[in-house]
């Protein structure tokens with residue numbers, strides 16, 4: 001009997017990733033950035049959160065698309081507001 005599963009180097013399943021970005025208002029310093037990163041980073045499936053303080057741009061990288069409502073809530077929990085996206 002042959003095994004149906006054969007490990008092949010280089011063919012292991014690579015998780016898809018998706019990014020979405022949002023415009024957040026109210027962030028004024030590095031502490032704000034950290035708060036947003038922490039809250040959004042706790043959303044299940046989120047891999048990475050990039051925050052650009054000068055523009056208020058928040059880019060979320062996740063394994064699967066995240067419900068924007070969940071991101072809005074996380075940003076609100078951090079004390080800020082998504083104004084676009």
Ligand SMILES: [Cu+2]
Nearest residue numbers: 028029031032
């Ligand atoms: Cu701040």
